[in-house]
Amino acid sequence: MNTPLEAGRAGRVPLEFSDHHGALGILGFWLFLASDVVLFSCLFAVYASYGMRTAGGPTPMDLFHYGPAFAETLLLLTSSFACGLCVYQLRRRSRNGAAAWLAVTMLLGLGFVGMEVHEFASYVALGATWHKSAFLSAFFTLVGTHGLHVSFGLLWAGSLLVQLWRRGLNAVSARRLYVFSLYWHFLDIIWVFIFSAVYLAGRIG
């Protein structure tokens, strides 16, 4: 009932698409995401080339464990689901619902970043710093770039929460919320690739 297509058919354009300028902003953000895909592709390519170049240091098999990686995955995927519910509430024009789910999204995202920081710290404690080898440089850069994106997203979500609270739902805040959701789901997809190409592939060797 609340997909853009059906809403349009019912003669009700979603709030975030309701003015031309806002809709253009959403298009612009899709274009940004396209270029961010290329950025991550390059980092994945670098990681794929460097995965075995451990220079006598720790290997993926030594470092990675299913447990933490799986927990991070669960946290981020659930947060993405919460973000979907936030947009659902936005379509229902429920400010409080949207704000509540946005807060849940943030909490889960925060948990993800916390776990990732902990994971990185545990590797460093083992002596696996990024100075050690090309593999570790590539690992920390790829996963760290994603982590930085997520952290930036948290800051962004925080500002959206304040806006929702102070100004309520309107075409502008709806567009910003929707664009944030695109960003958040995008990071989720990147993580799925990281989980497969880094952690799973690293365990399989």
Add this chain to the structure above:
Amino acid sequence: MSLLAQLFPPGVLRPMELGSDGLILLTVAGLLFVLTRYRKWGWLWREWVTTVDHKKIGVMYLVASLVMLFRGGVDALLLRTQLAAPGSTFLGPEHYDEIFTTHGTIMVFFMAMPLMFALYNAVIPLMIGARDVAFPRLNAISFWVFAFAGILFNISFVVGGSPNAGWTAYAPLTERAFNPGVGENYYLLALLISGIGTLASGINFLATILGMRARGMTLMKMPLFVWSALVSSALILFAFPALTVALGLTMLDRLFGSSFFTLTAGGMPMMYVNLFWIWGHPEVYLLVLPAFGIFSEVVSTFSRKTLFGYPSMVGSLLAITLLSFGVWVHHFFTMGAGAAVNAFFGVSTMLIAIPTGVKIFNWILTMWGGRVRMTVAMLWQMAFIPTFVVGGATGVLLAVVPGDYQFHNSYFMVAHFHNMLIGGVVFGFLSGLYYWWPKMFGYMLDERQGRWAFWLFFIGFWVTFMPQYFLGLEGMTRRMYTYSAGFGWTTLNQISTLGAYVMGAGFLVLVYNIVWSMLRGERDVTGDPWDGRTLEWSLPSPAPEYNFARLPTVTERDAWWHAKREGGAVAAQWRAREIEPIAMPRPTAVPFFIGLAFFLAGAGMVFSWWVVAAVGFAGVVALLVRGWFDDQDHEELSRDAVLRVEAAAGRLQA
């Protein structure tokens, strides 16, 4: 190391650099004096620094680009002066390395790219019947981020030291072990920061062209320059991230001790070269395709004919765009990737000659049977065709892999890419400047002086670069700072240097042409001095800040040409009752401060002053967050104000 020694190492205390210090200080003092004496600070702030008007942003890009053309050109003359005699000691080897590095970097990133954005900003919204770009504030951010990155790069030669690893900055020469000092940091940070602005511009113009065209202007009714801007912006989107990664990883290696491109700990320098050219080859197309677009507009206007083969022009643009991502290995066939890989990239490179050839024939056939007017813009177009064909043919020679093993890194290759970048990009952008100048500034560039500039530059170009092909065949390699008389290269080098000075004279005449025309040139009161074909010529020159008092409706290609045929003199007039208030983007100083914050962050990183860098980055984030809370980015221009402007331009029907 003391701060003073860090800021002023011996490399920046050579006589030439000290002389530049003096000139820079004099220029800055002069500017400050003029601005204060004539009370222009408020004007500068209100009209330029805080503007979000795409037309003014275009002018600022143009000014920056011409200043950079001067700097890059002086670098080129210094290089050619050094090479004019065998065994010359005019420049030392280190000095020579620095100057060819800044020459290449400035010409590509700080001259050609902003000149392209200058023309996009000046005319793309006008050509598609839009009142602005999709994101006016982002557009201003793009400019200021670029401008401050340009300043960051340019101060390197007087503060801290120039980069010296070539404009391609290949690892491992850029690693800290082999290249201490801050020069390469400048290169990396300046390009990383300006890349942000470039990416934002790419997104902006894609969204503008996809989402803001006049009613009825389908994709296949767009002017060719708009098409070329569309595909070129797409190239920015998909190519620039690779440069960001290549430079970012080098930066991490240098500043934070990672091991991406080191020779130890498993790093692979060739990874850098791959990433760099995955960006680098699309880059040359994203520069030359807009030039192709300009030629298509110019040749059609000055032949008074619709462009020949429009669909094949669009098709060839798309073909070049796609192919450009599949040729990057031809920059390093000598890496030794094996016969199969090299054969693939050799053939894909040659394939590009086919769509390019289609375009050449279409331009010639547009002139065929047309009533050709030899304006300066048209002269640049005519000069481009033979020049670019020669450059393209030598490009195909370079794509022959066994041949490339001989030509690689020789002056043959140097001549080839100057042949393409000057013969294609510079000729194209200059043609566009002469063509759109009246639209941008409201006065014509004097044609007679323009012809002098053209002939000097054009002849100078051939005299400079044709001998370099032969120098390459005789074994002279790129980037050598001197040679001995016994090699027999002296005469050809002297001819080449002579040509370079003739080009320099051409540039001076161009500047004279601009200044003279600004003071005395013919004013363009019609808005349509060339009897143009596309919508920008339906507006007064320069266009009012809102561009179109009423948004146009398009039914055919060459929309303005048809409107003139059907509507006659009233085609560009409105009735007063058709005019409505217009929402205009509100000026803002935030983009300027974002640029400044990036400059601080960059300078802090260059010198490893972490506090400064942190302040800069915190400033960027704070300004972004502030922007998230700013909903008042538009203000209304009243109906009366629009009516006044239109009446003054004689655009209202009685």
